[in-house]
Amino acid sequence: MNMEIEIKAVVKKTESIDKVKKAITNIFPSVILEEREGTLIGKATKMDVFKKMLEIQRIRDTAKSFLQKRAKEKEVSFVLNKEAAYVGKVNFLTVEHPMGGIEVVVRTDDISEFINWLTEKNTQDKK
Numbered sequence: 001m002n003m004e005i006e007i008k009a010v011v012k013k014t015e016s017i018d019k020v021k022k023a024i025t026n027i028f029p030s031v032i033l034e035e036r037e038g039t040l041i042g043k044a045t046k047m048d049v050f051k052k053m054l055e056i057q058r059i060r061d062t063a064k065s066f067l068q069k070r071a072k073e074k075e076v077s078f079v080l081n082k083e084a085a086y087v088g089k090v091n092f093l094t095v096e097h098p099m100g101g102i103e104v105v106v107r108t109d110d111i112s113e114f115i116n117w118l119t120e121k122n123t124q125d126k127k
Contacts, residue, residue: 001117003108005044007031009082010100023085024102027053047106051118053090064119066092071115077105 007028011020020040024031027050033042054060067076079101084091093101108114 001108001114003047003106003114005031005047006105006107007033007040007042007044008103009040011035011038011040012099015082015099019086020082023082026088027080027085027090027102047118050090053088054119055122057090059090060119060121063090063092064115067115067118071111074109074111075105075107076111076115077103079103 005028007024009020009024011017017035017040021033024033024040024042028042028044028047029049030046031042031044033040035041054063067078070076070078079093081091081093081097082099082102085102106114
């Protein structure tokens with residue numbers, strides 16, 4: 001599936017830039033990050049690890065509903081909790097967090113198809 005993934009996280013003065021980088025790369029290992037004025041900005045090419053985390057955490061249905069509510073014609077945006085990402089977990093932020101979050105924007109030609117792919121159950125789950 002062809003997609004463009006933009007990732008952004010403000011690094012607060014009380015945070016370690018290396019820890020914020022680790023939080024992002026735990027979820028999006030393909031990301032190429034650069035630092036601009038206290039903000040990490042990057043582009044990723046794959047969401048396979050993110051997809052696998054949704055499966056492992058058994059939150060695919062919740063993720064599907066959450067993402068569908070935020071979907072626009074050709075993009076969906078959401079914010080992930082940095083602390084959860086640092087320990088390899090997906091946690092969507094629904095309200096602003098004092099430490100900020102990892103902002104993610106996914107663009108693709110068919111956002112519904114993308115959300116379905118991301119949250120689909122494998123054949124073992126369907127039994």
